Amino acid sequence: MSRNANDQRPPSHKSDLNTAQALWRMYPYVKSAVPRIVLGMVAALIAGVVALGIPLILERLVDGPLSTGDSAEIWPAVLLVLALGVVEAVMIALRRWFVLTPGTHVEAKMRNALYAKLQDLPVSFHDRWQSGQLLSRAVSDLGLIRRWLSFGIVLLVVNTVTILIGAAVLFYWNWLLGLIFLVMAVPIWIYGFVFEKKYSEIARRSQDQAGDLATAVEESVHGIRVLKAFGRGRYALKNFEAQAEDLRGTEIAKAKAIAGIWLWLLLLPDVAFALCLLGGIWLASTDQITVGQLFAFFATATVLRFPIESIGFLLSMTFDTRTATDRFFEVMDSPNAITDPEHPLTVAEPRGELRFDNVHFRYQDSPERFGDLIDGVDLTITPGETMALVGLTGCGKSTLTALTTRLYDVTGGAVRVDGVDVRDLTREELRTHIAMAFEDATLFSATVRENVLLGRADLDPRSPEADRVLAEALDIAQAAFVHNLPDGVDTTVGEEGLSLSGGQRQRLALARAVAASPSILVLDDPLSALDVDTEALVEAALRRVLSSTTALIVAHRPSTVTLADRVALMQEGRIVAVGTHSELLATNEHYRFVISSLEDEEKREAAERRRVGVAESNADAEDTRTEGDAERDIQITEAVRQGLDDTHPDRDRDDKSNTGMEVNR
Ligand SMILES: Nc1ncnc2c1ncn2[C@@H]1O[C@H](COP(=O)(O)OP(=O)(O)OP(=O)(O)O)[C@@H](O)[C@H]1O
Ligand SMILES: [Mg+2]
Numbered sequence: 271m272s273r274n275a276n277d278q279r280p281p282s283h284k285s286d287l288n289t290a291q292a293l294w295r296m297y298p299y300v301k302s303a304v305p306r307i308v309l310g311m312v313a314a315l316i317a318g319v320v321a322l323g324i325p326l327i328l329e330r331l332v333d334g335p336l337s338t339g340d341s342a343e344i345w346p347a348v349l350l351v352l353a354l355g356v357v358e359a360v361m362i363a364l365r366r367w368f369v370l371t372p373g374t375h376v377e378a379k380m381r382n383a384l385y386a387k388l389q390d391l392p393v394s395f396h397d398r399w400q401s402g403q404l405l406s407r408a409v410s411d412l413g414l415i416r417r418w419l420s421f422g423i424v425l426l427v428v429n430t431v432t433i434l435i436g437a438a439v440l441f442y443w444n445w446l447l448g449l450i451f452l453v454m455a456v457p458i459w460i461y462g463f464v465f466e467k468k469y470s471e472i473a474r475r476s477q478d479q480a481g482d483l484a485t486a487v488e489e490s491v492h493g494i495r496v497l498k499a500f501g502r503g504r505y506a507l508k509n510f511e512a513q514a515e516d517l518r519g520t521e522i523a524k525a526k527a528i529a530g531i532w533l534w535l536l537l538l539p540d541v542a543f544a545l546c547l548l549g550g551i552w553l554a555s556t557d558q559i560t561v562g563q564l565f566a567f568f569a570t571a572t573v574l575r576f577p578i579e580s581i582g583f584l585l586s587m588t589f590d591t592r593t594a595t596d597r598f599f600e601v602m603d604s605p606n607a608i609t610d611p612e613h614p615l616t617v618a619e620p621r622g623e624l625r626f627d628n629v630h631f632r633y634q635d636s637p638e639r640f641g642d643l644i645d646g647v648d649l650t651i652t653p654g655e656t657m658a659l660v661g662l663t664g665c666g667k668s669t670l671t672a673l674t675t676r677l678y679d680v681t682g683g684a685v686r687v688d689g690v691d692v693r694d695l696t697r698e699e700l701r702t703h704i705a706m707a708f709e710d711a712t713l714f715s716a717t718v719r720e721n722v723l724l725g726r727a728d729l730d731p732r733s734p735e736a737d738r739v740l741a742e743a744l745d746i747a748q749a750a751f752v753h754n755l756p757d758g759v760d761t762t763v764g765e766e767g768l769s770l771s772g773g774q775r776q777r778l779a780l781a782r783a784v785a786a787s788p789s790i791l792v793l794d795d796p797l798s799a800l801d802v803d804t805e806a807l808v809e810a811a812l813r814r815v816l817s818s819t820t821a822l823i824v825a826h827r828p829s830t831v832t833l834a835d836r837v838a839l840m841q842e843g844r845i846v847a848v849g850t851h852s853e854l855l856a857t858n859e860h861y862r863f864v865i866s867s868l869e870d871e872e873k874r875e876a877a878e879r880r881r882v883g884v885a886e887s888n889a890d891a892e893d894t895r896t897e898g899d900a901e902r903d904i905q906i907t908e909a910v911r912q913g914l915d916d917t918h919p920d921r922d923r924d925d926k927s928n929t930g931m932e933v934n935r
Contacts, residue, residue, distance in 0.1 A: 303372030310368035317361035333562030373420035402485025411594035429577035622789035630682030661840030705786035711779030725786030743785035
């Protein structure tokens with residue numbers, strides 16, 4: 271909410287197409303709706319023509335029976351006017367009926383396409399785009415397009431045609447008056463073109479700012495706990511107000527632009543009316559026009575008033591829609607580099623070998639001078655093996671794990687599953703081989719059952735097999751707490767699982783990865799939010815699963831490391847050592863340093879827990895543990911730490927500029 275939204279948004283601009291071309295891009299979505307839209311236009315056009323026909327009868331009425339006083343002829347004329355009025359009303363109703371549904375269909379189709387595209391686009395796209403921008407495109411922009419299709423385009427076409435026919439009729443009544451009326455319309459057209467340029471720029475700005483505002487709301491609602499805890503509500507409000515004020519300024523500029531064109535649209539017809547009235551009186555007094563014709567002229571001009579006045583509004587709506595279309599296609603046109611191969615390979619009999627082959631990776635927006643974040647990783651995790659990945663914060667552990675499921679694609683080298691490059695598998699197949707649990711456990715607003723079985727599309731969630739998989743996964747993840755929820759496994763958890771504790775969320779995310787029963791399990795620090803007792807239970811249960819599954823576990827706790835067969839030590843984007851925990855402790859200084867840092871952190875966390883009085887018993891267990899099983903490790907690492915320089919640069923620095931301690935010492 272505090273960040274400058276404009277810096278985060280990918281460059282947005284009006285497309286180079288003209289308005290008609292830009293709108294035409296919607297055609298594939300609109301195609302099936304065209305017949306109804308055209309029928310709506312025809313109905314509206316008939317209504318317009320009928321309305322223009324009424325003055326014809328009025329002229330006969332005024333010049334005929336009204337001047338002669340022949341009452342017998344009045345009634346048929348009046349009834350005819352009435353009948354035409356009814357036809358006009360029916361046609362207007364028909365227009366509404368025809369155009370009501372196509373807009374909603376098109377909107378739904380475009381929204382589904384946008385959603386599918388967002389699902390398909392790689393994580394790197396979502397890194398760059400604000401969720402509020404995407405939200406406003408999916409909701410308000412598409413709503414605008416629906417309204418335009420439902421009546422904007424119909425009225426724009428019909429009213430333009432009505433104005434043209436009406437102008438011809440005016441000329442028919444009297445060419446001089448018609449000419450006066452038409453000449454007065456010229457400034458409106460000129461202004462209309464100027465208006466287009468100015469207005470579409472403001473419209474774009476306003477829609478982008480509305481997207482930024484949506485992001486601000488989304489972020490502050492999402493981060494409400496942090497804002498409240500730090501008492502930053504007022505600060506967030508100030509930021510929001512500033513952004514809202516920007517949007518308000520743009521909306522006022524937009525309103526002023528619209529007011530400008532309205533001024534012409536209201537003023538000029540009035541002036542035209544006045545001039546025509548003067549001319550008409552003179553023409554009538556010199557017998558160049560009958561009173562009936564003059565009357566009919568004004569009746570026609572009156573019919574034309576609404577179409578003329580509405581043009582400004584319809585134009586602004588059309589330009590708004592053009593902007594909305596541009597914004598829609600900006601997302602739809604985003605290329606997706608992470609796609610399925612043309613000729614996919616398959617792993618027929620998965621063994622579960624995961625290999626990193628000279629893997630290089632850099633984030634798209636990372637400056638060239640920083641070099642590769644993952645800088646030539648060679649690592650093989652053999653089938654059934656559990657490998658822990660350890661390193662200082664920011665060294666690239668999460669990034670490396672993300673490459674396994676192609677959340678990002680490597681920029682050099684390859685990640686292979688059973689010898690097959692992950693880029694040669696379909697993404698669907700790849701995800702049956704590898705399941706992941708992330709650092710921040712995200713759950714969906716769905717039941718516990720749906721959340722845990724997310725990766726098991728092959729299972730009917732109500733089948734006994736699904737029940738079995740669910741029970742086993744919950745058991746391994748020590749997530750028995752779900753049975754105490756109001757509806758057990760069928761309880762809907764809140765948005766992003768926020769109604770659960772961090773540890774509970776993590777356990778469900780872990781259960782989700784386990785339930786996918788992959789041959790390779792990639793766990794990015796899956797136990798960090800658990801207390802030590804629960805962690806030990808999860809570890810014991812995981813050991814059962816992991817005996818048959820290959821696992822890569824990013825560990826932030828020494829106790830998680832003990833779960834592993836081997837440990838890979840990562841430093842500055844490279845694997846600098848691989849071995850068992852005790853081997854590395856004995857031989858690698860950087861490893862000892864990393865482990866001692868992790869222990870420090872663990873102790874800090876435990877102290878914090880004690881301080882806030884949460885999970886006191888867990889904190890006690892923590893103390894027992896340090897005196898218990900891990901005693902030997904602790905002694906070693908304590909000794910190491912005492913030997914370390916207190917001002918060692920590794921201790922405080924967690925960025926990539928951190929050079930290896932072996933070098934420094
Ligand atoms: N989406 C991203 N775009 C650009 N840079 C990123 C992105 N994600 C992470 N980074 C950068 O990559 C580096 C490594 O991040 P990564 O999350 O892989 O570290 P980590 O080893 O998992 O750290 P931790 O132990 O804190 O979880 C960091 O410097 C981070 O700023
Ligand atoms: Mg990480």
